[in-house]
Amino acid sequence: MAVERSLLEINNLETGFRFGDIYHNAVDGVSLTLENNEILAIVGESGCGKSTLATSIMGLHDPKNTEIKGEVIYKDLNLLDLNEKLYNRIRGNDIGMIFQDPLGSLNPLMTIYRQISEALEYHSDLNEEQRKARVLELLNQVGIPRPEQIMKNYPHELSGGMRQRVVIAIALANKPPVIIADEPTTALDVTIQAQILDLMVDIQDETGSGIILITHDLGVVAETADRVAVMYAGQIVEEAPVEELFANPKHPYTRSLLNSIPHELEGEDDELHVIHGTVPSLQKLPRKGCRFAPRIPWIPEEAHEENPVLHEVSPNHKVRCTCWKDFHFEGEDK
Amino acid sequence: MAFLEVKDLKVHYPIRGGILNTVQDHVKAVDGVNLSIESGKTYGLVGESGSGKTTIGKTIIGLEKATSGKIFYEGENVTNKARSRKKKYANYNKDVQMIFQDATSSMNPKKRIIDVMAEPMHNYFDYTPGETKRRVAELLEIVGMNAEAMYKYPHEFSGGQRQRIGVARAVASDPKLIIADEPTSALDLSVQAQVLNFMRRIQKEYGLSYLFISHDLGVVQHMSDDIAIMHRGRFVEQGSKEAIYKNPQHIYTKRLLSAIPDMDPTTRKAHKVERQRVEAEYDAQETEYYDPNGRVYDLQRYDNDHLVALKPEEPNASLQNEKVKTGGES
Structure with missing residues (x-):
C-alpha cells in the first residue's frame, strides 16, 4: 500500500x-x-x-x-x-x-x-x-x-x-x-x-x-x-484515464453515450444511437442488480452480476458489472 | 424551388433614454439578412448568444415585427402579416410552425395533451372529435409515444417526451416549414439523439423543411443541408454544410469551428495550439473582416454554393456588379 x-x-x-x-x-x-x-x-x-x-x-x-x-x-x-x-x-x-x-x-x-x-x-x-x-x-x-x-x-x-x-x-x-x-x-x-x-x-x-x-x-x-468517472443512477459505472476511456470504453452506458453524440451523417438512413427506455426515478431505483440492465433488455440476464461491483479490467480502468463482456448494440452481432 | 424567401430583413429595437425618453439609438438585432428555404431541406442557423438567430425565426413566424425588408411565402408578401385573419394569409399561418427550446413553458399546464395538440387542428381543419382523436394518436405514434399519453397533462412527462410532443404538435397543422429554435439544447445527450432522430424521420415522411436554429455546431452539422453563420445580426458565411465545415473562409467561422471541443483526448495539445492560433488571428485581423463600425461586410460569392462576407477589394464598378449578381441569385 x-x-x-x-x-x-x-x-x-x-x-x-x-x-x-x-x-x-x-x-x-x-x-x-x-x-x-x-x-x-x-x-x-x-x-x-x-x-x-x-x-x-x-x-x-x-x-x-x-x-x-x-x-x-x-x-x-x-x-x-x-x-x-x-x-x-x-x-x-x-x-x-x-x-x-x-x-x-x-x-x-x-x-x-x-x-x-x-x-x-x-x-x-x-x-x-x-x-x-x-x-x-x-x-x-x-x-x-x-x-x-x-x-x-x-x-x-x-x-x-x-x-x-x-x-x-x-x-x-x-x-x-x-x-x-x-x-x-x-x-x-x-x-x-x-x-x-x-x-x-x-x-x-x-x-x-x-x-x-x-x-x-x-x-x-x-x-x-486527466481521469474520468462516468456516473449512472448514483453510481460510478466506469473509471479510467481519459485516453483509455475514449479509446476503449467498456461499460454499455459509456459506449451508448459516446454513440449518441451528433455526427456527420453517413447516408440517408443513418440515425443517432438512442438508449432504450428512460433513467429510473430515485424512488424506483432497484436496490439490487445492474442498474443499466433495464435499458439494454436484449442482453441476457446471466450476463449481469447479482450485485455489480467495480472490476479493474486493466490497470486503472474500472468497470461496474460484468455485462460489458457480452454487450453489443441492438441489432448488431457480438 | 424556394417557397420561403427572406429579403434584406432588418429588425431594429429602439434604445430609449434621456429626459424625454426619446429614441437615442437602435439595437440592430438583425441587420440585412437574405435567406431562401427550399422544400424538404434543413437550413441551419448558427451563432452565439445575441447574434440574432432567434429573432430571424421569430420574425418569420410573426412573433417579432420586421423593421424593414420582406418575407415572401410562395410569392406572396407576408411581412408582418402573421396575425392577419385575411384568407390570403391563411396558408402561411398554417404552413409555418415552430418548436421552442423550452417545451414545458410552451404548453398550457392545465390542458391535457389531446387539447394541446388539437388546437392547431381546430384552427385549420374541420375535424370531428373522433377524427381529432385519431389524428392525435397518429401523431403521438410517429414521435414514439403511446396513444394513452393524450389524456395526461404536460407535467407528467419527462423533458424529452415533452419536446417530442412539441414536435408532434408542430406537425399537427400539416406545415411545410418548422422553425426549430434550439429544440434540444435543454436535453441530455441520449434524449437529444431521440428527438433529433424523430425530427429527421418526420421530415422524410412529410417532406418538411426545417429552419434549425442552434448554437451547437455538432447538432447543426448532423441535421442541416445548408448553413448560415451569424454574427452581430448579419451572416458572415453561408453555404452548403460541406463548404462551411470543410472550407471555412471567414475568420469568425474558423474561430467558432476551432472552439468545438475535440472528442479525441490524444490530439488535445495540437487542438489547443490551433485554437489559440485562430484566436490570435481573429484578434489581429478583425479590421480585415469587419468594417470600421464593427459591422460585418456584405456577403460575396466565394464559390458555387458558398457566400462569404469579405472586405470589398476596391470600391469600384466590378464590386457593384458582384453584389448585384449575388443578390439576384440567392
Missing part, C-alpha cells in the same frame, strides 16, 4: 434525500480519489447524482432532509464529521467551488472587488492594501482586461464569460488545494467555453491543485480531464 494519502479521498459516499419517511440515495456508494495536479472529470446525464456528489463534499445539504454516509477524507479529517463552523474554514480556503450559473453565484449588489476580497477577509489576515493587491493579481490571473476598472463594476455590467472568470477568481482567492467545478462552462458560448477551459488547465498547471470537473459534455472531458 502507498503510504501517502490522496489529496481528497471519498469512501463509499451515500447521499439520501428524504421522501416522506424514507431516504432515497441520489449518490449511492461512490468511492473516488483526487490527487494533486490532476483534473478528475465526473460525467453523466441530469439526475445521475453528479452535482449531489459535489454539494455533499462541500457539505451544502440541509441535514434535516438529507442523510449522508461514508467518508470524505481531506488532510486526515473526515469532512462529514465537521460542524458548521469548522466546515466554513474548509470551504473557500481548502476547497473552492465554481458553480454553473455565474450570475446566480455573484451578489448583484456588491462590486467585483468586494466579492473577491470577502473571501480573503474570511480566510486570511491580509490588510486592506494587501487584499487589493491580491484581487488585482487574481483578476490578472483569470485574464480580465483593465482589472482596476473592472473591480469597481457590478456583476450585471460584465458579460457571461467575464462573470465566470470572476467566479473562478473567487474560488482561487485563497489558493485552495482542491477546486470543485460544477458545469463551469455549460451556460457559455463555445468560444468562451474554450477560453474558460484553457484558463482552468493553465491555473491548474500553475498552482498544482486538484480539480473535480463535473460536466455532462463529453467534449469538455476530452479537452481537459
Whole structure:
C-alpha cells in the first residue's frame, strides 16, 4: 500500500434525500480519489447524482432532509464529521467551488472587488492594501482586461464569460488545494467555453491543485480531464484515464453515450444511437442488480452480476458489472 | 424551388433614454439578412448568444415585427402579416410552425395533451372529435409515444417526451416549414439523439423543411443541408454544410469551428495550439473582416454554393456588379 494519502479521498459516499419517511440515495456508494495536479472529470446525464456528489463534499445539504454516509477524507479529517463552523474554514480556503450559473453565484449588489476580497477577509489576515493587491493579481490571473476598472463594476455590467472568470477568481482567492467545478462552462458560448477551459488547465498547471470537473459534455472531458468517472443512477459505472476511456470504453452506458453524440451523417438512413427506455426515478431505483440492465433488455440476464461491483479490467480502468463482456448494440452481432 | 424567401430583413429595437425618453439609438438585432428555404431541406442557423438567430425565426413566424425588408411565402408578401385573419394569409399561418427550446413553458399546464395538440387542428381543419382523436394518436405514434399519453397533462412527462410532443404538435397543422429554435439544447445527450432522430424521420415522411436554429455546431452539422453563420445580426458565411465545415473562409467561422471541443483526448495539445492560433488571428485581423463600425461586410460569392462576407477589394464598378449578381441569385 502507498503510504501517502490522496489529496481528497471519498469512501463509499451515500447521499439520501428524504421522501416522506424514507431516504432515497441520489449518490449511492461512490468511492473516488483526487490527487494533486490532476483534473478528475465526473460525467453523466441530469439526475445521475453528479452535482449531489459535489454539494455533499462541500457539505451544502440541509441535514434535516438529507442523510449522508461514508467518508470524505481531506488532510486526515473526515469532512462529514465537521460542524458548521469548522466546515466554513474548509470551504473557500481548502476547497473552492465554481458553480454553473455565474450570475446566480455573484451578489448583484456588491462590486467585483468586494466579492473577491470577502473571501480573503474570511480566510486570511491580509490588510486592506494587501487584499487589493491580491484581487488585482487574481483578476490578472483569470485574464480580465483593465482589472482596476473592472473591480469597481457590478456583476450585471460584465458579460457571461467575464462573470465566470470572476467566479473562478473567487474560488482561487485563497489558493485552495482542491477546486470543485460544477458545469463551469455549460451556460457559455463555445468560444468562451474554450477560453474558460484553457484558463482552468493553465491555473491548474500553475498552482498544482486538484480539480473535480463535473460536466455532462463529453467534449469538455476530452479537452481537459486527466481521469474520468462516468456516473449512472448514483453510481460510478466506469473509471479510467481519459485516453483509455475514449479509446476503449467498456461499460454499455459509456459506449451508448459516446454513440449518441451528433455526427456527420453517413447516408440517408443513418440515425443517432438512442438508449432504450428512460433513467429510473430515485424512488424506483432497484436496490439490487445492474442498474443499466433495464435499458439494454436484449442482453441476457446471466450476463449481469447479482450485485455489480467495480472490476479493474486493466490497470486503472474500472468497470461496474460484468455485462460489458457480452454487450453489443441492438441489432448488431457480438 | 424556394417557397420561403427572406429579403434584406432588418429588425431594429429602439434604445430609449434621456429626459424625454426619446429614441437615442437602435439595437440592430438583425441587420440585412437574405435567406431562401427550399422544400424538404434543413437550413441551419448558427451563432452565439445575441447574434440574432432567434429573432430571424421569430420574425418569420410573426412573433417579432420586421423593421424593414420582406418575407415572401410562395410569392406572396407576408411581412408582418402573421396575425392577419385575411384568407390570403391563411396558408402561411398554417404552413409555418415552430418548436421552442423550452417545451414545458410552451404548453398550457392545465390542458391535457389531446387539447394541446388539437388546437392547431381546430384552427385549420374541420375535424370531428373522433377524427381529432385519431389524428392525435397518429401523431403521438410517429414521435414514439403511446396513444394513452393524450389524456395526461404536460407535467407528467419527462423533458424529452415533452419536446417530442412539441414536435408532434408542430406537425399537427400539416406545415411545410418548422422553425426549430434550439429544440434540444435543454436535453441530455441520449434524449437529444431521440428527438433529433424523430425530427429527421418526420421530415422524410412529410417532406418538411426545417429552419434549425442552434448554437451547437455538432447538432447543426448532423441535421442541416445548408448553413448560415451569424454574427452581430448579419451572416458572415453561408453555404452548403460541406463548404462551411470543410472550407471555412471567414475568420469568425474558423474561430467558432476551432472552439468545438475535440472528442479525441490524444490530439488535445495540437487542438489547443490551433485554437489559440485562430484566436490570435481573429484578434489581429478583425479590421480585415469587419468594417470600421464593427459591422460585418456584405456577403460575396466565394464559390458555387458558398457566400462569404469579405472586405470589398476596391470600391469600384466590378464590386457593384458582384453584389448585384449575388443578390439576384440567392
